[in-house]
Amino acid sequence: MKGLSLLALIDCNSFYCNCERIFRPELKDKPVVVLSNNDGCAVSRTPEAKALGIGMGAPYFQIKSLCDKHEVHIFSSNFSLYTDISRRVMNILKSFSPFVEVYSVDEAFIDLSGIDNPLAYAQKIKEEIARRAKIPVAIGIAPTKVLAKVACRIAKKDPQHKGVFGFQEARDFDPYLSQIKVSNLWGVAKGRSLSLKLHGIHHAKDFRDFSNHHLIQKILTKVGRQIQDELRGISCFPLTLEHEKKKEMMSSRTFGRGVFEKRALQESIASHASSVAAQLRLQNSLCYEVLVYVRTNPYKEGIIQYAASHVLRFQRPQNNTFALIKLALKALEKIWTPGLEYKKSGVRVRQLQDEHEYQLSLFEQENSHSEVSKEAKQYKEEMLMKVMDHINHREGKRTLFSLACGTDHHTWKMRRDFNSPRYTTSWYELPSCNSKSLRKESKYSKKYGRPYKT
């Protein structure tokens, strides 16, 4: 059986609630609920709370009396705590497998290929997480992600499996797939499952064996076909191991109460824009596109409903806080309508680009034209400043670093004048990074310090 690809989904049970229980052990076996921002609705519930009929996303004002009656313990969310606990859980997983894909704050896939007894191994993982992070988890084992999700669901629902369930072969899932409702499959939510039901597809097995590809494509897009394949044991969603950069970012919030004034809206947009800019810088990304949106309260009757968004683009990509705020406020002007009661606002950035890639593209652009654009020059300086930040400790010493640019190798020589309170970098490009010039430079570096490489 070795060589067969196998993966496991580790899913923390009622994650936010169990994070809170770490510090309140007396709440074990008691109903606990964690509320969303503004204490709006329930986002995490323990099985005891679910048994009382508290649904996912249930508005707090609707369940409040129920909670009071059954002494449900209510918490406002504490995301920094949950992130911290999550990191601990993921670190434990990394000690079991080098191939860990962190899927969300409370879920991860790991590769179990080649493990002799996967079920026993998973049981060990479960115990270790319970012991070291104090978080109960369920583990599903299968050849594909969609089946691992199914397995994990069974592990959670059926106590006889003690939180770990799965098979090495897709066909072993057959008896279970006819029990699982299609709406419980990963990637099939209410809307799509309703359409599937119209065609007599009620359970996961019906779905897997449905052969009208055209119809599946129409109802569930390309993803539907992939889910079908995954149910058959053909992997379409492989593990993504490296930490990939985000492709979009957003910051949004509902207001505690309705907002009428333009000023308040502007303030919220500026704050979202600045938060997004900080996120961009954190992963060294720039963005071309800024989307601003506002909306009224769709649940409130008797008011004029309004939802609008507007997109503006930068000429060159940015992650500068002030540039983002400026553009976002400009976009807000386009959709601002007076006399309405606003309830939510947000800023979303799209078309991200890696900062360094962009800078390198400017270098290339510059090198291919005799005329240096002002923009390219400015970026070159900014980048050099950054490098200077890194080598700041080499005060007064000449330092060399080399930069890989496309297929060519450009070498930049830099110098900081230690007599000046400011950076006064002098730099120039060597014609090419051939071995002769490198040798010369290495002699030079020996005298003044090691080369700095990026």
Added chain:
DNA sequence: TCTGGGGTCCTAGGACCC
């Protein structure tokens, strides 16, 4: 009156996820 066709690229917005 009748107003190409086929291709690519871009974007807005929806469905879904946790």
Added chain:
DNA sequence: TCTGGGGTCCTAGGACCC
């Protein structure tokens, strides 16, 4: 009175080109 936030991915359809 009070109904989350942050993501990904996909597609329809418009703009544009020859």
